Amino acid sequence: MxxxxxxxxxxxxxxxxxxxxxxxxxxxxxxxxxxxFIGAGATGRSSGLVRMHYDTEVDARLAWESFQYFRNWKERVGGEAGFTRTGFLQIVAREKEAALRANVEMLQRIGIPTFVITADDVKRLAPSFVTDDFDVAAYEPESGYAMPSDTANALMTTARARGATLVQGCTVRGITLAGGRVTGVDTDQGTFSAPVLVNCTGAWANVVNQMAGVDLPLTTWRHDTMFVVRPPEIGPSHPTVIDFPKELYFRPEGDLTLVGLEDGNPLGESPDNDTDHAQKGFAERAIDRLCERVPAMEKGHLHSAHGGYDGITPDQHPVVGAMGPEGFYVDCGYSGTGF
Ligand SMILES: Cc1cc2nc3c(=O)[nH]c(=O)nc-3n(C[C@H](O)[C@H](O)[C@H](O)COP(=O)(O)OP(=O)(O)OC[C@H]3O[C@@H](n4cnc5c(N)ncnc54)[C@H](O)[C@@H]3O)c2cc1C
Structure with a gap:
């Protein structure tokens, strides 16, 4: 049928x-x-950081636009995105201060609530943090994190209520074409026909692009994260942090802290590899670095660790638009920042 x-x-x-x-x-x-199922790929593994501190204006504007949804989720979408405001800190090394200040000025011109604060201010916001290896940080008081699976499910639920259809457990195996135009797809649940087809398959995008004869310089990016049970000394919460000097980011979630590393994320692996466990050695490296920034974390313990795959492009910016046969569109290559 x-x-x-x-x-x-x-x-x-x-x-x-x-x-x-x-x-x-x-x-x-x-x-x-x-x-x-909804959120089965990178989305369900995403750390869900919600912040506007990006270093290109187009990314910052997109993040700011998305932020209007997160802070008015019930009115604009309905359901729950799990947005939690924690405040966001971007810590940079001393030699990067001028670049940080210029970036914050660019963000402020857009209208984003962000400021440059001193290491002493950071200490007041997060007394358990070591602050003697940097002078300034960017601070976004309204930012935090959201629950990516909840966010995707809420969007899909409202879309369905307004007439969209969701078919889960349905693998696209081929694209049908006629006269240089897309006509539909073959799947393990039969054929679907439409004049327009959008490839939103993240780390699997190359497979679908090839079905349409489209060749993009995309590869895969693996990223592991872990949850640590936070010791009571640190207090009930802490800001969400990207820590450039330590190539580390972390954010709270209840009495847990989620941790990821900016380095050691392999390229080019199969996105179907095991993601239920982190790579060997990841948890040790991440705990060491977290404890350098927050020494009291030494009294915490590992809760869980896992991985995920996203698609990545050479310039780490996504590819969005029409290409290949008429009616074929891509929306992929989010390079670890697509949430
Ligand atoms: C561990 C981790 C942490 C991250 N943290 C952040 C973060 O804090 N902030 C941020 O902005 N970004 C983050 N990212 C990146 C972000 O999660 C991704 O950029 C984003 O989720 C990509 O969404 P997507 O919809 O393009 O792809 P995905 O969520 O991967 O969805 C693609 C879907 O396509 C389906 N699919 C694949 N092939 C087929 C087929 N042939 N037929 C039918 N369906 C198919 C898959 O099952 C999957 O569900 C993180 C990524 C990872 C892995």
Missing amino acids: THTTDILIIGGGIHGASLAFHLAERGVKATVLERQ
Whole structure:
């Protein structure tokens, strides 16, 4: 049996769900084909940092636009995104102070609430942090983190209420073309026809691009994270932090702290590798670095660790738009910052 729809979206991560939501808002009924379940890919593994401190204006503007959704989620989307305001700190090495100040000025011109604060200010915000190896940090008082699976599910739920269709457990195996145009897809649940097809398959995007004869310089990026049970000495919470000198980021979640590392993220592996466990040695490296910034974490203990895969491009910016046969669009290559 063939199902006919206006637009087919392949992949039910944050991008497929968000696209279905925004199309539904405009009265376009899309069908999302997801080989597992909503949030099964990078989205379900994402650390969910919600901050505007990006170093290009276009990324910062996009993050600021998204932030308006997070802070008014119930009115704009409905359901829960789990946004928690913790404040966000971007710590930089002494020699990067001028660049940090210039970046904060760029963000302030956009209207983003962010300031340069001193190491003493950081100590007042987070008394358990070591602050003697940097002079300044950028601070966003309104930022924090959200729950990526909840966010994607809320977007998809509202999209469905407005006419979108979700087909889970449905793997796209081929793209059908006629006269240089997309006509639909073959899946393990039959064929679906539509004049427009959007590839939102994250780390798997190359496989789907190849079905359309599209060749992009995309590869995969593995990233591991872990949760540590925070000792009571640190207090009930702490800010969300990107710590450039230590190539580390961390954020609270209840009495846990989530930790990720900016280095040691291998490229080019199969995204179907095991992600239920972190790579060997990751937890030791991450704990060492976390304890350098927050020594009291030595009294904490490991709760869990896992990994995930995203698609990455050479300049680490996504590829969004029409390419290849008429009707084929890509929305992929988010390079670890697609949430
Ligand atoms: C551990 C980790 C932490 C991260 N932390 C952050 C963060 O703090 N902030 C941030 O901004 N970004 C973060 N990222 C990056 C962010 O999570 C991703 O950029 C984003 O989730 C990508 O969303 P997506 O919808 O493009 O892809 P995905 O969420 O990977 O979704 C793609 C979907 O396509 C499906 N699929 C694949 N092939 C097919 C097929 N043939 N047919 C049907 N369906 C198919 C998959 O099952 C999957 O569900 C992190 C990534 C990882 C791995």
